[in-house]
Amino acid sequence: MKKISFEEFQKLNFEGFKKINEKILQNNIKWWAHSGSLLGFIRDKKLISWDDDIDMGMRLYDFKKNFQLLSKIANEENYKLIDRLDYFGLDVARFIYKEKYIIEYKGKEYISSPYIDVMMGVSSKNNNLLKRKLWSWTNNYLFIFNSFWKPLPYFGWKFNKVKKIHWYEQFSVFIVRIILFPLFLALPLQNLWLKHKSKDKSDKVSFYYNYDNLGIIYDVNKLQEKKINDFKILVNDNYLEELNLRFKEWKILPSKEKQIPHHIFLTPNLNKYKNKYKIDPFIIK
Numbered sequence: 001m002k003k004i005s006f007e008e009f010q011k012l013n014f015e016g017f018k019k020i021n022e023k024i025l026q027n028n029i030k031w032w033a034h035s036g037s038l039l040g041f042i043r044d045k046k047l048i049s050w051d052d053d054i055d056m057g058m059r060l061y062d063f064k065k066n067f068q069l070l071s072k073i074a075n076e077e078n079y080k081l082i083d084r085l086d087y088f089g090l091d092v093a094r095f096i097y098k099e100k101y102i103i104e105y106k107g108k109e110y111i112s113s114p115y116i117d118v119m120m121g122v123s124s125k126n127n128n129l130l131k132r133k134l135w136s137w138t139n140n141y142l143f144i145f146n147s148f149w150k151p152l153p154y155f156g157w158k159f160n161k162v163k164k165i166h167w168y169e170q171f172s173v174f175i176v177r178i179i180l181f182p183l184f185l186a187l188p189l190q191n192l193w194l195k196h197k198s199k200d201k202s203d204k205v206s207f208y209y210n211y212d213n214l215g216i217i218y219d220v221n222k223l224q225e226k227k228i229n230d231f232k233i234l235v236n237d238n239y240l241e242e243l244n245l246r247f248k249e250w251k252i253l254p255s256k257e258k259q260i261p262h263h264i265f266l267t268p269n270l271n272k273y274k275n276k277y278k279i280d281p282f283i284i285k
């Protein structure tokens with residue numbers, strides 16, 4: 001496994017993203033920047049210097065319609081397109097680089113593949129609080145079943161800190177899965193609903209994976225084109241409102257303590273764990 005700096009890791013993903021983005025837009029498939037990537041492109045004219053992934057959104061209808069083409073584009077740039085449909089959840093997809101790296105960051109080492117998150121937008125005509133809460137509850141409460149037949153990862157991330165997941169935590173989650181097993185039946189129903197939504201060509205969508213509970217509405221026919229240095233990107237027509245909702249004082253850099261990657265995972269002893277440790281994109285978010 002090759003060892004690289006965090007700057008090299010980010011550059012590798014960004015260069016791959018620019019090629020994928022260009023091909024997707026050339027094929028008239030609409031996708032747009034959101035969350036931290038939107039913030040970086042608008043405020044800094046680049047990725048945020050400590051951001052370790054790229055955040056894009058796409059209408060579920062467009063994703064399913066163009067899945068084979070998107071997979072081909074991914075392979076051409078040494079990425080693999082992962083569809084979570086096979087893992088009980090059609091809420092997010094990922095372009096994952098086919099190689100893993102040991103990443104050096106502030107004197108510590110991490111393991112990850114560069115990747116691009118693609119949040120799925122489903123038809124949503126209004127920003128209804130009850131609907132947002134229901135979607136958020138579904139995604140959070142049923143998360144433990146998203147990878148039911150897979151063990152938990154050896155490492156996890158919570159509250160900006162990396163920690164090893166101990167055997168008793170693994171066991172506790174296993175017990176919870178057994179107790180709540182009837183809820184497992186809700187996942188096929190969730191997927192049936194999402195498959196139904198994937199046939200809906202409505203212009204207005206919001207992300208089903210409603211992690212921030214904001215329920216922002218995106219109109220795919222009103223996306224704005226932004227020129228960022230040597231490439232173009234699509235953004236929400238109300239991107240300033242989105243930034244104000246999501247980040248409040250987004251024009252100001254956060255404190256140094258908060259300028260940290262949120263997705264790469266600390267490996268305290270690579271020799272001990274290198275044969276066991278694996279970042280599983282279907283489990284870790």
